[in-house]
Amino acid sequence: MNPCKRGMTSSPCLCVLASGSKGNSIYISSGTTSVLFDAGLSGVEIERRMASRGLDPENLDAIVVSHEHADHIRGVGVLARRYGLPVHIAPETTKAATASIGRLPAVIYFSCGRPFAVKDLDIHPFSVSHDAAAPAGFTIRTPSCKIAIATDLGIATGMVRQHLKDCTHLVLEANHDPVMLENGPYPWPLKQRVKGRTGHLSNESAGELLMDIVHDNLAHVVLAHISQQNNTPEMALSVVAARCGKHPVKLSAARQDICCDAIALL
Numbered sequence: 127m128n129p130c131k132r133g134m135t136s137s138p139c140l141c142v143l144a145s146g147s148k149g150n151s152i153y154i155s156s157g158t159t160s161v162l163f164d165a166g167l168s169g170v171e172i173e174r175r176m177a178s179r180g181l182d183p184e185n186l187d188a189i190v191v192s193h194e195h196a197d198h199i200r201g202v203g204v205l206a207r208r209y210g211l212p213v214h215i216a217p218e219t220t221k222a223a224t225a226s227i228g229r230l231p232a233v234i235y236f237s238c239g240r241p242f243a244v245k246d247l248d249i250h251p252f253s254v255s256h257d258a259a260a261p262a263g264f265t266i267r268t269p270s271c272k273i274a275i276a277t278d279l280g281i282a283t284g285m286v287r288q289h290l291k292d293c294t295h296l297v298l299e300a301n302h303d304p305v306m307l308e309n310g311p312y313p314w315p316l317k318q319r320v321k322g323r324t325g326h327l328s329n330e331s332a333g334e335l336l337m338d339i340v341h342d343n344l345a346h347v348v349l350a351h352i353s354q355q356n357n358t359p360e361m362a363l364s365v366v367a368a369r370c371g372k373h374p375v376k377l378s379a380a381r382q383d384i385c386c387d388a389i390a391l392l
Contacts, residue, residue, distance in 0.1 A: 146382030
């Protein structure tokens, strides 16, 4: 790590570096503070994707981990050690992930329901329904925006809706089309897991959730964790868009294979 570069300013933005069952990572910057939410690709690949959008990992201030599944933690240990980054993580997640993450330069524990700060980013973790030790979604307040991350959840509880209701930017799971899942190649136990209460949101469930929380100040929704076997970006966008009504929210779809364009946070 080059200590002279840490703390340099960059443009406030949200960038989904990768999203899907093969790896997830989201970059959020207030302009003075930059954080990775999950690092589920290799360290080299995350660096490559950041570089493709003009983002410098030397400017990262922390990594925040949502849960211990491999597609969310694969690069956490490597990046934390390489850049001297503190990792914010739930104690239960640490226990479940230690063998994969390895030694970390600094660990800062969080609990769902208790906000914490990384410099000028105010982060509020909240519990989600997923088959992990202590899975979390997040709201992140910058000086000008409220971003929410709600992926890897089987159902959208009232508490989830409460946390998302006034966000300006949202990364929302739209994992599968129920018919494609039913007729697709997954074995029956995996199909049951995906559509279960601790699995993943379908397009329809994502649309219903968005219909409940959409408002005129919700500027951009990124549909995420879209299955490559049981969904398509076009199908997810079509189903969810139909629920937005007259609200002028912009919708886009995150991809597994390429980095999304950075979304300016104004």
